[in-house]
Amino acid sequence: MSLIRPLLVYGFLSMIVSSQAQIFITKWDFNAANLQPSVGTGTLSLIVGTTATFAGGFDDENVGWRTANYPSQGQNSLTAGFQMQISTVDKSGISLLRGQTRH
Secondary structure (H helix, E strand, O other), rough: OOOOOOOEEEOOOOEEEEOOOEEEEEOOOOOOOOOOOEEOOOOOEEEEEEEEEEEEEOOOEEEEEEEEEOOOOOOOOOOEEEEEEEOOOOOOEEEEEOOOOOO
């Protein structure tokens, strides 16, 4: 029996340049229920047989991106998932931020 291990990306994915001030290069918040960045430019795409849906959050405003259909643990490593493509030309000190907790 194959177990599906879903990944739900809450809040947003973003690439930022770290220096004394953080500057967003690209940000996805998924609240429009599409894969267009809400800040900057870039693409998100699925790899191999991975599937995705948008999932509602705790309120009507926040949406997450749920990915599923990964190979079983220990099988076919690095063959499924999602890929982010973002230009980092002339950038340095880049960090990837995942999710945001709201209180």
